[in-house]
Amino acid sequence: MRNLLKRGQTYYARFIVPQDRWEDAGKATGTESRKFGRTPVRMEVVRTLGTKDHREALRRRDKALEAIRRELDSKLVAAGLAPLHGDWEPPWPSVDQRAVEDGLAYRQDLEKASGEYIARDDPHAPDDGAPDTQRELLADVIRDQVEEAAEAMPPADGARYYRTTMGVIDGTHTPLGGLLDRWGRERDRSITDTSRAADRAAFNHFAEYVCEVMPRAVSATGTGDGSPRANDAPLQALRLMAVQQIEPSVTGGFVEWLLESRGLRVKTAQGRVSPLKVFWQWCIRKHVITGPNPWTGATEGMKKQAQRVSRDGKERREFTEDELVKLLSADPDEGKEPGLRRRWAWGSAISDLMRLALLTGARENELCSLTVGRIINRDQVLAHGSLWGAGQLWGISVTDAEAKTTSSVRRIPLHPLARRIIERRLGETDGSAEALLFPECKPGGAGNKHSYYFAKRFTEFRRRVLGAEESDGATAFHSFRKNFGTYMHRASVAGVPECQLSVVQRLMGHKLETITQSVYTEKDMAWPVYERAIMGMVDKGMPEAVRECL
Known part of the structure; x- marks a missing residue:
């Protein structure tokens, strides 16, 4: 009875929103709750059933609940959020789906059938409406088959199936x-x-x-x-x-x-x-x-x-040197008031991921979803002295599961400064290949990405450190990736040959622009080339003040 309410003499259907989706439902419907302050929260949806009879209300309840679910799912998806039931669809076809598939199959059969005249046994027999061609004969058979299939269904479904299938065959009505x-x-x-x-x-x-x-x-x-x-x-x-x-x-x-x-x-x-x-x-x-x-x-x-809009407004750019120093020097656990500290789940993640993004050029979700199994070359021991030898740097791999495009599947060496972060994070896991290095980055949003909630928390941090008016629309976490590309270019100008464009494109997961690059050259370069590019970028391309902060 929890899905059925009686107010006065009228019955209502009560749809209960799962607790983990209260905030999402509130955002999608614009509902505020006194209990949760200004945070939009929607815990239930109540709709009238338009009847005072209890038995009739029970009969109408299931349809009403399904209609409410569809309406709420539609608003969630429009807001860029996942539907309540996820993306799962029943493996069996609906009436409309079956009708469309059957109709298209019958239509193809008719198109293949011959349109030549069928000679009759008695040419002088009167015309009794019999088919004159093979196509007309097949059309009669198909119509009988559709009628037979429709009669085997409940009346309402059968009528819809027949009307839809024949409309698809005629090419006049194919439901979307x-x-x-x-x-x-x-x-x-x-x-x-x-x-x-x-x-x-x-x-x-x-x-x-x-x-x-x-x-x-x-x-x-x-x-x-x-x-x-x-x-x-x-x-x-x-x-x-x-x-x-x-x-x-x-x-x-x-x-x-x-x-x-x-x-x-x-x-x-x-x-x-x-x-x-x-x-x-x-x-x-x-x-x-x-x-x-x-x-x-x-x-x-x-x-x-x-x-034109970009020229009139703010254009997305990399962080300036001063902005990077502020971000890397700021304590994410420090409150809005100077000297006020607060321990929260995102402080360590923000500090670590900013540095990894700047040192690898990887995308936000590629880093937030890092697992133990995606850390490569862990059996290599960092040599003393020179860091330029082959096979000395650890690395991270970006697989199909996290890659934005086919070109994004790649390997990126980890600078020794980045390796320190990874080593500490590895020590906090159980060591299994699937263990997350950033377990605080829970997946969410329409794409169920690990960066979904982190992006919101980093935005709060960025606004507190740099100011919303100055940084909104101009910078975001993606700006670290722009800094990586900028520093690679500076290192190339400064004389590091491995920081040339073709190497940077592979490290950043960009599509190679020319046919020569994409077709006639190796898809992946030797690991030492990537190592020297990463080391050269930090040594020759990165500002000294930023390097000191790292």
């Missing part, structure tokens, strides 16, 4: 839901969780837009059997619409709607259009619809707009 499921399965095999989260955010925004500009078409998708209409979660309503209903005149106004009605930045709007363009191109490739792709040219001119 089944197509999105098929496309999603292919995407899961080729892109990261973060990119899939971007896909969901794009389609959530597009669903809101379609519900605004095509209310009649959205309302017409209701089937009379409890399927979502326009007043339900927009994405659920969009899934019931046919891809053939989305005309170029509709897609043409989406970018303008994102910029003006939703107030998104130009680059963010570009990111919303990209998955839509890829999906429509997939539909064309699968012969669901014919070309051209309505999203081609949708973002034309937006790159120049983004550049």
Whole structure:
């Protein structure tokens, strides 16, 4: 009975949000709680069932709870957060998905069938409506098969299956839901969780837009059997619409709607259009619809707009020497008031990760997710005296699981200053290969990245040390990576040959720009070359004041 409430004479469905998602639900819905101060928290969602009868309320409760879950998931994904139930989908196909798959298979069979005339035994027999071609004969057989499959289902599901399958066969009504499921399965095999989260955010925004500009078409998708209409979660309503209903005149106004009605930045709007363009191109490739792709040219001119915004505002840059000295010298455990110390979970992580980022050029999540098994060359003993010999430096590896792109899979030597941090962190683990070096960096966000919560805590630290007005929009944790590239360039100018561009690109995980580099040269250089580049960068490219802080 905890999911059913009675207020007065009316019954309500009560959806309980899991405790570990209270804050996420609060952020997505903009709800504040007196108990938690100004922190947005949503612990439950209550919706009326519109009945005073207890038995009727019980019958309506499950549908209401599912509708609430869909609505909340939609808002979470739109806010860049993971849905309540995660990304898991049932392995068995839905009615819409099965109808789309069956319809496309039948459609391909019909396209292969011959359209030649079938000679009759008695040419003088009257025309009784019998098929004249092999294609017409096959169409009759397929229609019988679809009817038979529909009759084996519950009435509501059967009616929907028949209508959808025949619409797909005719090429007049192919629901987006089944197509999105098929496309999603292919995407899961080729892109990261973060990119899939971007896909969901794009389609959530597009669903809101379609519900605004095509209310009649959205309302017409209701089937009379409890399927979502326009007043339900927009994405659920969009899934019931046919891809053939989305005309170029509709897609043409989406970018303008994102910029003006939703107030998104130009680059963010570009990111919303990209998955839509890829999906429509997939539909064309699968012969669901014919070309051209309505999203081609949708973002034309937006790159120049983004550049103009960057010129007018702050441009992301590396930290200055003074800023680095302040950050590296500051105590993360020191409070806002001078002399006030506070021990918190992120102090040590912030101190260590800043230094590792500056000395390796690795990305934030590549460092936050470091495990014992990703530390390489641990059997090498650092020689006394010269540090320039081969095989003397430890290193870290970036694998497919953490890499942003294929080029990001790489090995990076650890300068002796960075090795001290790694040795201390290794001593705090149980030694297993999967043990995290930074266990305080819990995964979170749409991509379930270990850097998700750390990024927020570092932002607080940066603002306290450098000031929000001076550093917001101009610097971030990624600025350490820019410093790494800058110091490599300075070392190259100062005469360190291993700090040349082709070596730096490999160390930073960038795609090699020329065909000669990417096709006709070795994908990975000898380890001593990387060692000398790292040592030369610190010795010849890094400012002395920064080196002293490290």
